[in-house]
Amino acid sequence: MTSAALGSDHPNTSASPWEPLRARAFRALWIASFVSNVGAWMQTVGAQWFLLDQHAGSTLVALVQSATSLPVFLLTLPAGVLAEFTNRRRMLLAVQSVQVLVTALLCLLTFGGHLTPTVLLLMTFLLGCGSAVQMPAYQALVPTLVPAGQVGAAASLSSLSVNLARAVGPAVAGLLVSRLGVGGLFALNGLTFAVFVVALVSARAAPGTGVRSGAHPRFVQGLQAGGRYVRHSPFVRRAVLRLVVFLVPANVLWALLPLVAQRRLGLGSAGYGLLLTAAGAGAVVGALLMPRLARALDPTARLVWSGAVFGVGMAVLGLGRSVPLAVVTLLPVGTAWIVVVAGLNSAVQASLPPWVRARALSIYQVVLFSATAASAAAWGLVAQRFGLPQAFCAAAVLLAAGSVSARWWRLREHPADAREVVDYWPSLEVGPVPAGAPGEPVVVEVRYEVAPDRWAQFLAAAGAVEESRRRTGALSWGLYRCVDEPGVLLEQFTVADWEDHLAQHRERLTRSDRQDQERLRALASRVDPARHLVHVPVR
Structure with a gap:
């Protein structure tokens, strides 16, 4: 794996971390995925700003994050099993088409003046369902589009795309919402889904998009197999733990930043866009610095320092009332965010063997988005009960504690050959299925x-x-x-x-x-x- 992948020593024969982009199918889907993810975050910012215009409380604004993330908890595991044994390209085409229709309905309601906070949260939940269903199929498809020696680099680029979109999307939305309005952001999101559909259609001949060969386990059995793999993989288990330790307090930023912009800093939509642009710029810098950081610091040290930087940033945002100070603070905060989230995600993705990749990634994503949904709602309640400064300072304390916990919960080493499958039969000749054996333990x-x-x-x-x-x-x-x-x-x-x-x-x-x-x-x-x-x- 490339050095951009936190904690992974997966071998990568690519001369450059950008080498997988030479593959036409991967390049087309990577660009389309980035555009689609940017649109999804524009949708989230538009929804949050609509609720602010409706004078919604802290909890309701934070619930936008929950409505987006909750479907992952409900649907990603079964979607991961389907992605193992169905045509992934067709599955992605179907989901993207449905999302185009949902976005079109949302635009009609918005431009017609019939959108309410309740309807908005419902439509956000439906779009989240589409994202949850497509996520395992896309992530399992990525490693099949490049040569084996470039799988690590492809996983890093895929993860980088998701997290850069998380930084760039809100920034672009913040700049455009004052010009196009909330409905315009929703319409742009619909167009990004259409872009992804076009990329999928053009990748018709891409390898690895069909049904996996071999025995197809029953649905429930397939879910259980994915769960067993994650539970008994020391590397994946520890990576998930470190993700939760960081994500729960760090998500206070994305859940409550609109409220900080409006109520603490007195900014409108353009000012909110400025804050998001700063965070996005920091994330881009972080993506560029990740190879250097990987050479300079071990995986656990990168987690510790990123958590500490993010924690200090949350304290400054919670207590400060200066716009320039907030902008400067969000630059290193964006860098710290992408170093942790993109690094862990790409490391896990590249570590998984093909037979269980989609299911194990589904479980990883369930943890990620469940933590996002629950923590967003929790931070909304904390802010409404105790105030924004108290919520951000509490998150800062938890982030500091998370960094200290690395002394005991270090990120485990990942063997370079843990992903390479071998046919191994010690002292056993392969023969026909024994009589009475089918279906029996x-x-x-x-x-x-x-x-x-x-x-x-x-x-x-x-x-x-x-x-x-x-x-x-x-x-x-x-x-x-x-x-x-x-x-x-x-x-x-x-x-x-x-x-x-x-x-x-x-x-x-x-x-x-x-x-x-x-x-x-x-x-x-x-x-x-x-x-x-x-x-x-x-x-």
């Missing part, structure tokens, strides 16, 4: 003989193998000491059925998983061939 049992002086080392290595088994499909796992035979240990794990066990070896094991298993086997004086027990129903 399979128990796999491996017998180890371990010398007393290697017992502690073996148990330590077994922990990594347990994570590997569970990550790749084991429903349960256990290591048992044989009472009748001292020095003998039995590893036993259960998978859903025989087909799932075949997939576990052929499609899911990475080079890192193989190394964990070989390390364990090397510590044993003898390893018997694995036994496979198929469940037999008795009634």
Whole structure:
């Protein structure tokens, strides 16, 4: 992976981090995605400013963020499963077309003077549903559009696009809202959806957009497999934790900045646009600095310093009443935001193996947007109850605490070969499906003989193998000491059925998983061939 990806050592053979943009299909979709994401943030700013014009309270303004993010919690997980086993390009075309229609209806209501805060929040929620459904399909599609050696760079560019749009979109909207009005922003958002549709149609021959080969698990089983992978991947698990620790307090900025602009600084829509432009400019600077920061600081240090900078910025914004001071403060704040969010997102995206990528990314996005939705509503309530300065200062304290917590919750190392899938069958010949096996659970049992002086080392290595088994499909796992035979240990794990066990070896094991298993086997004086027990129903 490129150095722009926080915490990832994924190899990248690209001579330049921009190399994936040479691929026509990737370049077209990357540009269209950026334009579409800019439109989505223009939509959010327009909605917030409409509510301010309606003299809405702090909670209602903050609920725009919640209405946008809540659909991710509700829909992204099932959408991730669909993205694994349906034509991703067609799925994206259908969703974008629906979003064009929803935006057209919103424009008619706005220009006709029939838009109310309740209707606006409902329409915002519907657009959020479209974004939630398309997100896993797009993120899983990206790595298939470039050569294998450029996957890391492509993931970084994709993440960079999303987060630059988050910075640039509000800035552009703030500048245009005074000229075009809220309805004009909504109309521009609709046009960006149309741009994405055109890019998808032109990418008809792009590789990797079809249904994945191999066994198709049942819907619920597919969801569970994605959950198991995330739960038993130390790198993804810690990255998600660090994301939440930063995002919950940091989201006070995006939830309440319109109120700061209007009520604390006395600015109108143009002044609000100036604040957003400053944050956007800082984000662009952060994107350009990320390769240098990756060389100068380790992944955890980048998180610590970014959290500290963002925390100081929140305190200054909460207590200050100077427009120039606020503009200057938002520059490093924008830089800190993109270093954390874009870095973590691209690192996770590049770390995932193909078989579970869309589902695992869905879970990651659920956490991200759930934290966004919940924290936006919470900060709105805090501001309404205690005031804007108190809300921003409380966020600053939480950000400082989050930076300190890195002493105990460091971002884990990510093996460079954790994503490369290998076909690994130790002591097992691949044969036909055993009689009675289809649909029935399979128990796999491996017998180890371990010398007393290697017992502690073996148990330590077994922990990594347990994570590997569970990550790749084991429903349960256990290591048992044989009472009748001292020095003998039995590893036993259960998978859903025989087909799932075949997939576990052929499609899911990475080079890192193989190394964990070989390390364990090397510590044993003898390893018997694995036994496979198929469940037999008795009634």
